[in-house]
Every structure is written in C-alpha cells, then in structure tokens.
Amino acid sequence: ILKTPQEIAEQVSDKIIQTINSNNLKGKPTVLCLPTGSTPILTYKALVEKYKKGLVSFENVITFNLDEYYPMESTHKQSYHYFMNENLFSHINIKKENIHIPDGQLPIEKVAQFCEDYENEIQQLGGFDLAILGIGRTGHIGFNEPGSHLTDGTRMVLLDQKTRLDAASSFKGIQNVPTRAITQGISTILNSKEILLLATGESKSEIIKKAMEDKFEDPTECPATFLRVHPNTHYYLDIAASNLLKIVKTPWLVDRNFNDWSFEWKKKAVVNLAKETRKGICELSAEDFSKHGLTSLLSHEKYNTDKLCFSIFQDLMKRIAFATEKSDIVPDNINDPVLIFSPHPDDDVISMGAMMHCIISRRKEQLPPEQRDQTDINVKVCYMTNGSVAVHENNVKNHLRFSSLTSETLGKDFINNQDISQILEKKDKNDPDSELVQKLKANIRKAEAMDAVDVLGLHGERDCIFLDLPFYRTGKVQKKPLGQEDVDMVKDLITQRKPKHIFIAADLSDPNGTHRVVYRAIKMALEQLADQVSDVLCWLYRGAWQEWDIEEATYFIPFTKYQMDLKIDAIYKHQSQKDRALYPGDDAREFWQRAKDRNTETAVTLGNLGLPKFCGVEAYV
16 A cells, blocks of 8 residues: 555556566566556556666567457547557557557457457467556456456456446547447456556545455456455555555454554544444443454553543534534634635535635624625635536537527627537547637636625635636646646745635545646645745545545534525536536436535434534535
8 A cells, every 4th residue: 555646656667677677587578468547557657767767678578458448449549559559658669569459440240259369369478477457446357347257258348337437538428438348358367477456546445445355255246356366466556545445444453453542543443433333422332342343442441431432522523613603613714815726617616615605604794784795705716627628518509509699689799600510510529629619618617616606605706716727728538747837826826815724625536537636736836835835724625526534524514404505506506517417427416416415424424423413514624
C-alpha cells in the first residue's frame, strides 16, 4: 500500500525493468501481459522516462495486450491499439512484430480462430514472465466479467453494463460504447510467472475489498478473486483504493496484538462497533467489545468502557454546528473572506449547498435588512473548469433555438443568422467539439452556476469566478497534464482574494479524474504560497460520489427540511446535468437525489449512534 499513484508507477516500472534486464542478461526474451485504462498510464510514462535515460531496452520484449473492444478500428481514438501507441509503444524501441493486441476489426466469423491463435502463441512462448493488471469495478481483469471461469481462454465476451458506464465518458455517451470485446481468459492470465495488480482511487476500494477479503465461495462473481489461487500475485494499491481493507480500516481484527490505541483509533473502533451492534455509542457494553475482537482496547482502557464511550460521544457532539447556537465552526464573520473552489460548475451546491446557505444567511443577518441584497458579504465561488464536455448537444441546440426565436421577437440578430445545425456539425462524432461549441457549452454551465448561487443568497454575476484552467481546455474527456500555468492562476486568485477560509473538493472518486487534478492544483498553489497563507483554514468537502465517514469528519453541518429543499432547488438550476447527465458514473440517480440521500444517510447514522437527529447533515474535514 503506497501513498500515491505515482509511487505505484515508480515501483511497478522498476519491477518491469528488473524483469527485462534480468532476462536480457540470460539472453532470453521477456514476455509481458499489458493492460490499458487510466491506472497504468503513469506506469507507462515512468517506463518511457527510464527508457530515455538508458535504463532499459525493449528490443527483446514481446507484449500481449489483455483486450480490445469489438468491433473497433485500430485507428479509433478509443481503441487500445491507439492507447498503447500513444502511451508506450511509439516512445520505446520495441519491434512492431513483437506487439500483440487483439484485433477488433476482424469479421465476426474469424474471431474464434484469432482467439485460438492468440492463445496458442502465448502458450508457445511459455506464458508470461510478468502480467500487469488493472481491475474494473465489476471485478473484471482484462474483460473477464462476472460469470467468467478459471478455465476460460482468449475469447469474445459481452461487456457488463457497469463497465460500459465507466467507459461512457470516453465515448461521449454509453450508446457509443461497444457491447463486446476480445479478451484474454482467466487461465491465460494465470499462466504467468508473476502477476501485479494495480488499483488506485476510492472508486476501486469496494471491489478491492471484495477481491482480496470476501469469502472464496463463488469467485465467478468477482473474477479478480481467481488471482488468489496464483502463488505469486502482488497487489499495488494507493491509500484511497485500500481504505476498506481490514488491515487499513480495522487493523485490530487482523492483528490481535494491535495496541496503537490513539484517540483516533479508539474513535474508529467505537463508531465501527456501534454500527455493527446497531447500538448508540453510550449503549455499548464491555461484552460488546469482547465479542467483536476489541479485547486489546478493553485492556487498554482497564475495562472502563463507559468512560471511553462517553468521551467519543462528547467528541462527536462538539463537532456539530447547531443552528440555534453561536458557533465557532461556521465562518460567519463578514470580514473574513471565504473562497469556495468548485471543480465543475455544480460541485459547490451538490456538495456544500447547506454550508453555503448557512454562511451566507448568518453573514446577512449581521446587516440591516435594506443592505442584505446589495452588500458584498465576502463569499466567492471559483469554478475551476468550465464543464463544457458534460453538456449534451441537445442543450446547445435548445439554447440556440431560444436565441434565434428571441432575435426574431426583438428584431435583433443574436446569432448572426448562422444555421444551428451548421454550428453543431461534426465530421466525426468522436471528434472534439469546435471552439465555438465549447464556448457555447461553457456559457450554459456558467449561467446555470450563477442561477444556482442566486438561490442560496449570493449574486451570481458578482460572486462567481470562472477560472477555466488550461489543463481542461481540450474539448475532450481526456485532459492535458496539470501545468504550472494552472497552478499560477490559482495562486493569483488566492493572492488577490486573501481568503481566511478555503473550501476544497476532496471527492477523489469523480470518474473523470478532474477533482483529483484540481485538488493537486490548489495544494501546489498553497504550498508555493506557504508564507502568505499560514493563517488560512482549509475545509475539505466531498461531492456527488461519497461522503466522509463519521469518524473521519472534523465538523458536521446539520440542516432543516427548508434548507434541504433550498439546496435541491439550487442543484435543479443545473438543467444541463438534470434528468440525464452526460457522465453520471454507474449511479442512475440524479445528482440532487444523490445529495439528498447522502446527507440524509449521514444524519440517520449520527442519530443511530445516539446523537441528535436532523433532516440532513453535511460533513467536512
């Protein structure tokens, strides 16, 4: 378990190079099984950098890719032929004849023979020296979806709906994602001297737990479970992907000698125990601790569980910002600037709509009624990207039609008589949007963002800042690497606004990865401004994908049904993301439903632990 994906990339690339160099000394070729997807990109980048430094030669390396979509032209930008050439093969000295990738262009009647030949060629080489794998959220390795068996070889498969949803953003909608693929089988993968499975990000944590810890009763439900039968499988996980494993989440259940009982671990243990027993924290007994593997904690506390439980209860209580009390939690001092960073133009209201309303309303209460709507209350929302790639073309068409009709009504030429279909025309549906269409889509998102903050009491034109970081401006889901230019724009804004409170999205489960990049940009900016921001308080919020665990949260912001309705109304203003968001992930609920369910669940969890009950609760770190 390593801290970051970059550390994984360094270690895995070193392992690959070690294997290649060892075989080169023996005069043997190295046979590699290679994956695609977002996880191995950093590893491939590290390999290219080390190749350029002369640390490895790929001249005697033979590669077999795990899979390819079907049907799929090799020149298509979403094909794995294109992916491998872009990220690895075109940058190293591997021989073309040594590269093997399933052929997605074959006529259907030739696929079975191709699969047999692909399998035979791997076997004739003695299997793989090293197989590098990722893992899908269905538990697939390669495209071996649930239902795959230990004896399966290379073949054509149907893709799981969740797998296709995960790929939808790259294909600009699930309707464009192929339904089939050619993949190596479980038996093909296991025919390897060593296997490395890589997983990064919180979105992989549940399936990693299932693959590594769940009972080995029916591994076909999670094909990655089959890796347990291989004697030389190694898992490379970052902290986010490993956070549900017992060794990370509840180490006392793995190590009976665990005795690192800091207050943080005590809190995690007590909250976890209360959830398991379905009791309030102050209802827990010494017997509950004993029955659930916490005898070492009992011993540490000299069997005084009442004192322990009450201290945890008090700790949680003081973290709740009660609306009727003067609280040091909510930043309501109108003289202290607040800067809210929102990765996309809706993350602010989805994730922290209640906190925003709380800050805004408390600051306005300090003003005379006649000044409340006009006075700048020092709360600004900065949208880091324009969110244009997440707008359906139908939304653009509707807005253009409205502009056209309005121009007729007012007798003005708003769109220069350009034909609407001509504006939206593309040579290929997979091409990026034109610069004009990108700007139109960005304007839709900007207008929605301003409408949304108006609902919560801000003034959209005055209080919204659209940073539009350069890394995002590709017109495609795949973005450019984060650069110093992006960081400098964040630094300039912080220097200009001089905030006392900064809110940052830490929801790293965002399927498109933008949240993670934006988080890095802000973190780097703050590090480079360290001497100027020593008194700034940073708040971390989570968004549409998950919430902080109770024991992790620093503060809880409870809210009423009125505030819940207000928050939902603000989310509604993002009409381009409503009903059918372009990139919803695998969750069929609309964003307002996710936010409501998540906030309600947090409130219910606190209530079940014996704390006060609320309509909804947002959590912050």
